[in-house]
Amino acid sequence: MILEIKNIRKSFSGTEVLHGVSFSITSGKALGFLGRNGAGKTTTIRILMGLFDANEGEILLDGKPFNPREHSIGYLPEERGLYPKQKILDQLIYFGELRGLSRKKAKENTLYWLEKLGVLEYKDKKLETLSKGNQQKVQIAETLLCDPDIIVLDEPFSGLDPVNSQILKDVINELIDKQKLVIFSSHQMTYVEEFCEEISLINKGDIVLTGNLKSIKKEYGANRIILSAINLNINELQNILFNKVKDIKILESKNDYLIIELINGKTKNELLNDLIGLDIDIEKFSVYEPTLTDIFVQKVGDK
């Protein structure tokens, strides 16, 4: 399946907050939907879920107009929506039935997910009596209850400790392996890097970067080199480069290496020749791979 969001525009009281948002998601490849606070992620997701109407644009599933009511979608919203005073098992069965499962199947699926997420022991408790993280896991169970093909997760890791985060990571990876279409919105870049093959970055209502994460990282790191020497400490290396090597810019000096940018068309081999000519005993010489946080800050940080 391929879900295409095409040229979506949305205004609230005459102020446009989405200015023609377009990106696509394919089953079996999770998409990380990223952006600063107020960039337009939730609004885009709500339009996708049919909770808001767009002023312009269209959403297509495999080339046909997408109607969220005709599909099984698991949506974990930013604001959690279960009943605090109801017993967990009862309300999840209720939600399962509401979405078309038989009572038997709804109970079976509820028990499966509560067990998988490690909260089965609380099934007869009221939701409000659980800790924040355990309430979060119940909400995730509710999201996955009907075996949805399209899964939209807004900050699913919030409130989870490292052990529970690992359980959820395994669950998400299983969903991806099962060819589900997964949209993952989060400010926690390390999670995005772990399982999103694709990303879309939205800034002030415009998509400013979208595509395959590996290719984006390559592109961002293309002219940057990590360098260290055996016979020189970082300060000595930095001084020699500054005084003797042309067409490079020292971007950052870390504890044990430098990050250098090649400028004016200088190639890696030319730099390597310079280093050999200067009798620098190279320890590290590799293409710099930026983290997603580096890319995010460069692209949408305050300049």
Ligand SMILES: Nc1ncnc2c1ncn2[C@@H]1O[C@H](COP(=O)(O)OP(=O)(O)OP(=O)(O)O)[C@@H](O)[C@H]1O
């Ligand atoms: N119902 C609404 N009425 C008026 N303005 C709204 C409404 N919902 C969102 N907005 C505005 O639209 C813009 C985008 O908000 P949105 O909630 O989509 O951002 P977001 O990227 O999800 O942010 P965050 O990361 O903080 O959750 C903001 O300027 C917000 O104030």
